[in-house]
Amino acid sequence: MSDTPDTAAESRARQAKAAESEVGGIAPERLRSIIDRIERLEEERKALASDIKDIYAEAKSAGFEPKVIRQLIMLRRKEPAEVEEQETLLDLYKRALGM
Known part of the structure; x- marks a missing residue:
């Protein structure tokens, strides 16, 4: 029977199974897993x-x-040197504005 062409129903069933495993190069289960994890987070x-x-x-x-x-x-959260630099600039700007 392997020499006989598929019936339309068999062809659709095979295509549906292929669609479940991969759609346009995308694995649905992997995508669903990623989306579920993002939603949970x-x-x-x-x-x-x-x-x-x-x-x-x-x-x-x-x-x-x-x-x-x-x-x-x-x-x-910042490095001490970064904090010091920002504080120095803030002080400089405040002095420039007469504050």
């Missing part, structure tokens, strides 16, 4: 953002200024 990011917001509210209720805390966090 986006949800985690939302939860973390909410937690961070709560901590800033806690800091504010304890008498701390959230804007200043954000600046401190930014400064801690």
Whole structure:
């Protein structure tokens, strides 16, 4: 029977199976896995953002200024030399403006 041509139904079934495994050179399962992981991480990011917001509210209720805390966090992420350079430039600009 291998010498007989495929019926239309067999041909469609074979094409559907091929479509499940790869579409335009894209592996659907791999793509789905990537999208699922991104979606999961986006949800985690939302939860973390909410937690961070709560901590800033806690800091504010304890008498701390959230804007200043954000600046401190930014400064801690930078290298000390970069912080010093920015502070020097800020001081220079402030003096130039008479501040």
